[in-house]
Amino acid sequence: MTTKRSSTALAIALSLSFFAAGCKKKIAAPPAPSKPAPVETAKPKTTVARPIIRFFTAEPTAIERGQASSLKWEIAGADSASINQGIGSIGTGANIAGNRSVFPSSTTTYTLTARNAGGESSESVTVNVTAPPSKTVTTPAPAKASFGEELARLLKDVYFDFDKSELREDSRSQLTQNADHLKSLFRDYPSGTATLEGHADERGSAEYNLGLGDRRAIAAKEFLTQLGVSADRLRTLSYGKERPQCTDNNEGCWQKNRRVHFTGQ
Amino acid sequence: MKKLLLLLTATALFAQQRPDIIGQIVGTQKATIAIADMRGAGRAAEQTAVVNSTIFRDIEDAAIFKMAPKSMYPLKVPQRPQDFRKPLQYDPNNRNADPWLMDWSEPPVNADYLAFGYTAEQDGQLVLFGWLFNVRQPDVAAAQVIGKLYFGPLDETGARKVAHEFAADILKQFGVESLAGSKIYYVSNRSGHKEIWSMDYDGGNQKQVTSYSTITTMPSVSPDATRLAFTSWTPNGPQILVHSLETLRRIPFYNPRAGVNQNASYTPDGKQMVFSSSVSGYSQLYIANADGSNLKRITQTRVVEVEPKVNPKTGNDIVFVSGRSGVSPQLYRMNIEGADVQRLTTGEGQATNPSWNPQGTHVAFAWTRGYDPGNFNIFVMDVATGNYVQLTSGAGRNENPTWAPDGKHIVFASDRGGRMQIWSMLADGTQLRQLTSSGINEKPVWSK
Numbered sequence: 001m002t003t004k005r006s007s008t009a010l011a012i013a014l015s016l017s018f019f020a021a022g023c024k025k026k027i028a029a030p031p032a033p034s035k036p037a038p039v040e041t042a043k044p045k046t047t048v049a050r051p052i053i054r055f056f057t058a059e060p061t062a063i064e065r066g067q068a069s070s071l072k073w074e075i076a077g078a079d080s081a082s083i084n085q086g087i088g089s090i091g092t093g094a095n096i097a098g099n100r101s102v103f104p105s106s107t108t109t110y111t112l113t114a115r116n117a118g119g120e121s122s123e124s125v126t127v128n129v130t131a132p133p134s135k136t137v138t139t140p141a142p143a144k145a146s147f148g149e150e151l152a153r154l155l156k157d158v159y160f161d162f163d164k165s166e167l168r169e170d171s172r173s174q175l176t177q178n179a180d181h182l183k184s185l186f187r188d189y190p191s192g193t194a195t196l197e198g199h200a201d202e203r204g205s206a207e208y209n210l211g212l213g214d215r216r217a218i219a220a221k222e223f224l225t226q227l228g229v230s231a232d233r234l235r236t237l238s239y240g241k242e243r244p245q246c247t248d249n250n251e252g253c254w255q256k257n258r259r260v261h262f263t264g265q
Numbered sequence: 266m267k268k269l270l271l272l273l274t275a276t277a278l279f280a281q282q283r284p285d286i287i288g289q290i291v292g293t294q295k296a297t298i299a300i301a302d303m304r305g306a307g308r309a310a311e312q313t314a315v316v317n318s319t320i321f322r323d324i325e326d327a328a329i330f331k332m333a334p335k336s337m338y339p340l341k342v343p344q345r346p347q348d349f350r351k352p353l354q355y356d357p358n359n360r361n362a363d364p365w366l367m368d369w370s371e372p373p374v375n376a377d378y379l380a381f382g383y384t385a386e387q388d389g390q391l392v393l394f395g396w397l398f399n400v401r402q403p404d405v406a407a408a409q410v411i412g413k414l415y416f417g418p419l420d421e422t423g424a425r426k427v428a429h430e431f432a433a434d435i436l437k438q439f440g441v442e443s444l445a446g447s448k449i450y451y452v453s454n455r456s457g458h459k460e461i462w463s464m465d466y467d468g469g470n471q472k473q474v475t476s477y478s479t480i481t482t483m484p485s486v487s488p489d490a491t492r493l494a495f496t497s498w499t500p501n502g503p504q505i506l507v508h509s510l511e512t513l514r515r516i517p518f519y520n521p522r523a524g525v526n527q528n529a530s531y532t533p534d535g536k537q538m539v540f541s542s543s544v545s546g547y548s549q550l551y552i553a554n555a556d557g558s559n560l561k562r563i564t565q566t567r568v569v570e571v572e573p574k575v576n577p578k579t580g581n582d583i584v585f586v587s588g589r590s591g592v593s594p595q596l597y598r599m600n601i602e603g604a605d606v607q608r609l610t611t612g613e614g615q616a617t618n619p620s621w622n623p624q625g626t627h628v629a630f631a632w633t634r635g636y637d638p639g640n641f642n643i644f645v646m647d648v649a650t651g652n653y654v655q656l657t658s659g660a661g662r663n664e665n666p667t668w669a670p671d672g673k674h675i676v677f678a679s680d681r682g683g684r685m686q687i688w689s690m691l692a693d694g695t696q697l698r699q700l701t702s703s704g705i706n707e708k709p710v711w712s713k
Contacts, residue, residue, distance in 0.1 A: 162638065163588075163593050163594075163615075163638075165569075202639065203615075203638040203639030204593075204594070204615060204617070204638070204639070205571075205572075205586070205594075205615070205617035205618055205631065205641075205664065206482065206483070206707075206708075207483065207527065207528055207541075207571045207572050207586070207617065207618070208569060208571050208572075208586060208588075208594050208615075208617055210496075210503060210525055210527055210548075210571070211525060211527075211541060211543065211547075211548030211569035211570070211571050212569055214524050214525045214543045214548060214569075215543075215547065215548070215569055217524070218524070218543075218546050236502075236524050237502045237524065238502065238503065238524060238525050238543075239480075239498075240503075242459070242480050242482075242498075243480075
């Protein structure tokens, strides 16, 4: 930490000495010895000078996850310029100036590269991201939530009519939302798998309901698969009427039990 | 109405049996039996209550006798044949006379048979001295049908044993196998998880059989009573497991790769099993060897089909439950190849839980016909004619009927008393008995 801070201070001091305008500036860590220095201020001998990055800053340079930092830049003498980390081209022409808000989820170094016939120049800034302090339950789950916890938070049950395994309109709509969540969860947690539990209300026989719960889970799985969710990360499990979440003797309760419920492993 | 029901039941149930059994069930030609309370000598006295109630219940449950009302019994009750002394002239009003056969055969008792005897302690064992007399005979020598000793441990188990054996001998005289040796397997949650339990036919001797600590349910017993198949939630979901009833250990059964394998039921030779599996994505019916090998699909639909049961006599008919009519599940029959499919129930309500009687003529099942979904009652259908009778009504939810080995009794689960419990009854709906009371109990099967 101390080392980093002192090197940043040194970099600022250096950049100040190079640029009479005194703009605030950071430069990247020293490049690998085999590459040319990214910031070259020697007077060009060729007819075309390399572009000059007047400044490239992040404000602020330290944020909490979920907050924004504003990148600002001004470049002279470039034909084109771009920023990495998925931002891409930031313009063409002799003078390029602009800004952009970024929401990095972890500490990220942004590198601006400007090009012209004489070569290229680049500058980097780093936005340090810290986890937000733990707050009340109304805030989103902390980043360290397990796959199962995240899945339980995001995926809602889908419901069925009595003695039916066909998907209702509201079930399709819920499954579509669940599909989106599953796709991003599977991306974020490469080893996670989801189980679709099929349940039935208490009125049919246990034997028939075990088959019916299985059908409901399979119908939901087929729908998710059609929406592009990876089939080999979805598992079905019927409980029939053996694990009701509600045991009252009325339709409101029966409806709660005629469902497919999602769990993550 | 009641008369019609009895007639229907009797005709339906025993059409292929001797006509006198119809008479016995309907109640017109039953012999009347009196069962004198026994006394006990020494430490055997502590067990006499168990002995007397067990004998009475075994005989009454067999449903082949009319029971003479106990309140009409004479005051002087014989304990041994020697207690009978033939009077010079029988006088029913002579209270000082010795016991005599006509005390029992004349009004108000009007019995045809009398069971009597006593118990004693002998060399630390319990001994029951039991006699059965035909009291219509003119003298003691001609009257004796049974005179026998029964031995058991000097405790309640022994008391039940000797009583069951004496009752079984009495029933054997009338061509009836006693249910006393039979077992009922069922599901109970009293350990904290649903497990398979067993008990005697009268609710005695309740024991836990499995200990999987997940959900273990839907027991089925092989025809020779050596194997118990059931469905248990494993890491692969609900799957079929099989235990040997001789070693009480698990024996192999290879489940097809499916989310649900359930409702295993044996063929009459015990060599194969039919069951429901969702291999295809729909619960469908399959047949395999008893170890799960040589799997063959029987039904080919895209609906849920469960509970296949092979006719125990023909080995060729299967009754099963299917949603293939597009209405709520109904009862169907087909041959073992899956052909000649015929719907048995009318399409009303939900029909489920079929069970063949041992004669292979009738199916007991649970049906919501005439009631709201979930309000099942027990019905019996003559499969050849499609005629059916309703055995329960207005008493809670009643399901999973299965037949006793005698083909006359049915065990089922009912929540008529609040919680689901195991009950037995005669196949005409009478002689209801509650067999369990601890925890929730369901899915009984009656094995020999």
